[in-house]
Amino acid sequence: MIDSIINYSSIASLILGILFILIGSIGILRLPDVFSRIHASGMIDTAGTAFIILGMCLQSGISLITAKLIFIGIFIFFTSPITGHVTANLARKKGLKPISNNKGETL
Amino acid sequence: MINEIFGVWNYWIVFTLMMIGLYIVISKKSLLKKVVGLAIFQTSVFLLYITFGKIAGGTAPIITNNSEEIYSNPLPHVLILTAIVVGVATTALGLALIVRINKAYGSINEDEISAVDLVDYHEKFSEKKNK
Amino acid sequence: MMFLAILFAFSVCFLLILIRLIAGKTTYDRILAANSIGTIVVLAISIHGFYMGRPEFIDISIVYALINFIGTVAVLKLFDKGKLGDK
Amino acid sequence: MITEIIINAFLVSFMLVIALFIVNTRKVIFTILLAGTYSLVAALMFVSLDAVDVAFTEASVGAGISTILFLAALSFLPKEEVQESFNKNNIFALSICLLIGGLLIWASYDLPMVGNENNPVHQHLVSDFIEGSKNHIGIPNVVTAILASYRGYDTFGETIVIYTAGLAVFILLYNRTLKETNKSVKNEISKK
Amino acid sequence: MSGHYSILITSLGIISCALCVYLTIKANILDNEMLPLYFFPRLLQYTLWLIKEILISNIETAKVILFKTEDPELFTIKSSQASNEGKVTYANSITLTPGTVTTQINENVFEVHALTKSFGDDVRSSQMDKMVSWLEKGK
């Protein structure tokens, strides 16, 4: 009984994670400029990764693998905002300006 | 049918990759691009070796408690493991040479380098003649 | 079977981001796309371990995450200063 | 187990796409980014071909260190390539590549199928190594056992090669001190 | 971590830990910025709150991406943290929630890029600022 509940919940969270990653990659393709695309890539790094790692943790049960998976999760949580911020910072420094949607002009 | 196509598909793509690497090395004038081409060639050779070692249904050659497990062939893995690291060492050596060439000639384009060489040669030749 | 489906979904995402990597307008777009591809490959490796039934090899994906981060920092540093060594 | 082989075929096709785009890029930094992605996919490929240790090495060495080295070298090199038109040389190179590639693909019909158990590669030595590392050496990882024990000479040679390469790069890029360059400049001036 | 517990392996593990500590001390990076110990008592509660925020903003961002209603804006805010590690935690938390990215840091003034106006309002309401300051004052 409990086994099947865990199994189904892990499947659900895996599918949720895949959905987030799919939407994120569509966002990377579709959004207009670098600054907006960083949000989409942030979605892949936070929600997608978290849900997929949660799903895999539920699959493996309590073991060494779970510890390693959580380690990966923490690592990606640490590094993703750094790369996002540094990219945005450099783009600002080099004089790139974000595009505003309403008037088609830069902010 | 599917079995036959996918059975040799890997080989085909690996050979195509090899040829792409060779084409870059032969035809591109930029020395840096040539090193990238060499890296592609290298990786395709590694893939070829590892493909030979694969057994369908086998697992990685790390022994488990299950005694009836089939393991893939570990010998190509060992050869390629060392080859990758040596490949990086040679790549670094090539890059260092390119940097030195750029310092000496002011360019990394093959044509420009040989043009500079030709000019130097003619200058020396004419100096000798004058003397 | 489920893991196989997830792997194929990953490859669709991979293709989508690869289009951005190839067609990206500015270099920052490309750096961002390369970083996202790295994250997806990290997840794909762990999923592949579960699919093959031997999930002990998650060390590889840790290394991937690490290398991905360091590579991105290196590219950005080159863009900022034009040289890797200086402060 | 046909699905494994299909996954492999899929991944290797990705690598083909990336490699095709490497050929015609002119911005060097973009080439390097693509090459990094290429070796990432190669490592994923190694995982799916059961070569865990090789994937580990490719991920850390091929994707990481070589990208960093390319970038470090790029800081001293021009950032864009010269425009090249498609000329006689390229046709020559293309025809050579097509010829060799055709020959190799023709030869591939004689190669054994991917993943077949009865391939000649799997017949010699391998079972000895696996049994030996179980009983004689007592280490679960067969690759490490072969690397360090059965083929110890080989690895020793490789280590020396890396060592030599490191020293060679150091010598090539060593900055001569300012005094020496001043001296050589002075000598040349005095000659003139 | 390894799952094997012979004497040799355990002692090697202890040696490698000692080597790491030695390198860290030699690199002279062992300070509050590296290991903000005084964060720990309230860290768990903060993390849970952050995860909730991340989930909400993820769903919002997904909606924006799917229904094409992006309306980006760029604005500056002030942060009230005193120490470097507090500022970094705040900036990272802003970046971690999709929809908002910190683009520049000058002393106490952050420049933030938001995907829509409502994301910008969330940041301007400075709830997260208060949470981080609260985390910083823990002890």
Add this chain to the structure above:
Amino acid sequence: MNNLILKVCTKVLFTPIILFGLYVQFHGDFGPGGGFQAGVIVAAAFILYAMVFGVDKCKIIMPSKLNFFLLVLGAFLYGFVGVVGLILGEPYLSYDLLGSNKQSGQHIGILLVEFGVGLTVCNVMICLFYSFANFKFGRNKND
């Protein structure tokens, strides 16, 4: 790079990366890993530090002289293990007599050899990075 976030986070990440590298080094007998990979990971930590804080600060932790000493020591260790086997009356590079019985002897031998490889690879990578970073590009045509 003068970036506050990057500096603080590098400080946080530096030690765990090295610890992970050493774990890979000594765990190579049981799982994937070994000298080559571990050397590269440890070198990557130093390279990250050098990129963010500058090469000069990295040379405080890993001076050039120490770097070369360890570089030679790694290659020497590998050869020396082989010589020990030779002294004990075995062929070169066979580790049977290093321990109390055959298996533990092999185990110790493999560990030592892998450590030598790891030391060499790590220091070669650091040396490569140092020499690329320190290279001065003064353009004089007479060179």
